Amino acid sequence: MEEQKKYARLFNDIDSQTLITLGVVLLATIVLIIVSQRGLNWIGNRMHGQLRFRIFALVPMTRLLILITALAIIVPTIIEPSLQNMVTLMGALGLAIGFAMKDYVSSLIAGVVSAVELPYRPGDWVQIEDTYGEVKHVGLRTVDIQTPDDDLVYVPHLKLWDHAVYNANNGGTSLQCVASFYLHPEHEAGWVRKALRDVALTSAYLKFDQPIIVVAEEKPWGTHYRIRAYPVDPRQQFLFITDLTLRGKKVLSAAGVQSAMLPPDAALDTRNAVGSAYSRGND
Amino acid sequence: MGEQSSLSDTPLWAVVELEHFRTPEQTQASQWRRSLRSVSSWLGGKNDAEQQVKDDSELRALPEVRLAHLVPPIDWAPAARALAQQLEGQDAPVTFFITTPYSGHASVVTHWAEKHHIACLAPPTLSELAEGGTEWVEQCVNQREWAVPALERYFLRHTQGIQGIREFLERALSGRLGQGMIGCDSWTYAFLQRVIGIDGAPVFTLQSMEGEQLSRYFAQIATHKDQPPSVYSTRTGKQVLANLKGGGHESANNVASHKGENKELQRLAAHCRGHIGLAWHYWRERLREPKAEDEEALWLVDALAEAELAADTGDIATLVLHALLVHGGLDDHSLGEVLPFSHHEALNARLALHRKGIVSSSEGRWQITPLSYASVRQLLESRNYLVDPL
Secondary structure, three states, rough: OOHHHHHHHHHHOOHHHHHHHHHHHHHHHHHHHHHHHHHHHHHHHHOOHHHHHHHHHHHHHHHEEEEEEHHHHHHHHOOOHHHHHHHHHHHHHHHHHOOOOOHHHHHHHHHHHHOOOOOOOOOOOEEOOOEEEEEEOOOOOOEEEEEEEEOOOEEEEHHHHHEEEOOOOOOOOOOOOEEEEEOOOOOOHHHHHHHHHHHHHOOOOOOOOOOOOEEEEEEEEEEEEEEEEEEEEEHHHHHHHHHHHHHHHHHHHHHOOOOOOOOOHHHHHHHHHHHHHHHHHHH | HHHHHHHHOOOOOOEEHEEEEEOOOHHHHHHHHHHHHHHHHHHHHOOOOOOOOOOOEEEOOHHHHHHHHHOOOOOOOHHHHHHHHOOOOOOEEEEEEEEEEOOOHHHHHHHHHHHHOOOOOOOOHHHHHHOOHHHHHHHOOOOOEEEEEHHHHHHOOOOOOHHHHHHHHHHHOOOOOEEEEEEEEHHHHHHHHHHHOOOOEEEEOOOOHHHHHHHHHHHHHHHHHHHHEEEEEOOOOOEEEOOOOOOOOOEEEEEEHHHOOOOHHHHHHHHHOOOOHHHHHHHHHHEEEEEEOOOOOEOOOOOOOOOOOOOOOHHHHHHHHHHHHHOOOOOOHHHHHHHOOOOOHHOOOHHHHHOOOOOOEEEOOOEOOOHHHHHHHHHHHOOOOOOOOO
């Protein structure tokens, strides 16, 4: 009898009025989240430049605010908000989470952290482990990344705890692209550098308020040149790299500059370099 | 009152250094209005016209002959004289005179060169540009003084196409080609400034015109027997042209009352960023006469209704528009050469833009139409493309 009274004190009386209130709050929360997420994504996808990223950054933050507001209404409606009750509730929840839903809840908490710290937001180009692509949606438990191959990868937020997140544009419109050229050692390096810079300068995709850097690195098999430059819009990165590569090859070939003939072991090394250039050039 | 008097005394044609160029009052508000209109037409389809005092159906376009009298082509000679005044005492090896498309840099520099008996250099051919040859630069060596009316004809945006102009400008800026005056499209100037680096040379431009100056200018060119025609705005029903009685200057009181009444041309000035060449095209396109025979007054239909770009204009169309602006217009073949996609894709995009009235052909070159220029510039700016300094 005494035990029953204790539990009764933990929870408020749930009458039909309370149930209706809870139902309305839950329904309103769901509707608000759906409307705000879809609405903001819809608007953001039709914007360009910095405004697009500002709108996308609002998506997880809005959802978090709606959820906190809903919890602030629901919890005191169900539970008598005393210290003793809260400790009891937290203890019970902790036990359940610890045993059964550790990773799930860890992802939810990491989702809250991601909404505050913004390691990624919709519109960003990120690499998490082997996945590189554009963040399409930051959900409660996962971040949805669309790869250049058009696969949608759902990465749980809990990766935040122990994996590096490479963010190529970090909520902005500047994303560095790298186009690589592997040339035979016999060539006029100064001319090649100038020619590659001209290739970048005359690209239709070039963002002019960022620097263009041509890097040359001597290798046993020849010279590795990289054009580092920025496209007008991060979404143009692959078109930009393609444009630089095609026109660079054309200019070099017209001038009689030969490509390097790579030995097999160097080819392996180069493949790694290409991979990193492809994923925004972390090299 | 002092300010109003000085406004009516402001010369129509003023050539200023680039850093002294100022856009007219309300330019920012005009951009916001355009964005708002773009968003509302995007959300709810094409806008209905604003509430109007005079219905468009009661009006008709003016016959070409009458239009030619009321809105004759711009005479750029006064601008050339203003440029000559600015150049007095200048001894820089190269001086730039830049304006936006349709705003007369080539005509002004040609006028200036003719007046001073200075030879205008012939631009290189397209094949010379495509091959990246610099032989044409050698032909400029023997001139002590020279002028280039339109520098945008001297390059193409590809690796070969910038070699000649780089050589030419390097020689010119170092003084090895004597003294030169270069007329240049403001978009080309912005591009070459980044690609070649032409900082240091003096740069002049036409100062923007406010609504009051536009009103005076349009009244002047349309004036017959000292009396400008009566032109009313279909939007407000108010008269839009200045009264030129009294030697072309209004009294301070007239200016005060006129300024309060006539915001239509200030709106137009802000929309065109004060560029007379663009405003002239709006004025010419938007003048109407009543269908009723007994009415004589002319009407200016909503000056800002234009061929608008959709907010979701795709990348290909955007790149085509930017390429056309940077080159001051291009033919189809050259357009394909400077764009990163195939010729038929470029052609399709150009055709689509032509159908929408965003581009038109002039002397074999496709150009942004004057009535679309403002919205195209705003679109490119919003997408972080390189835009002109004017």
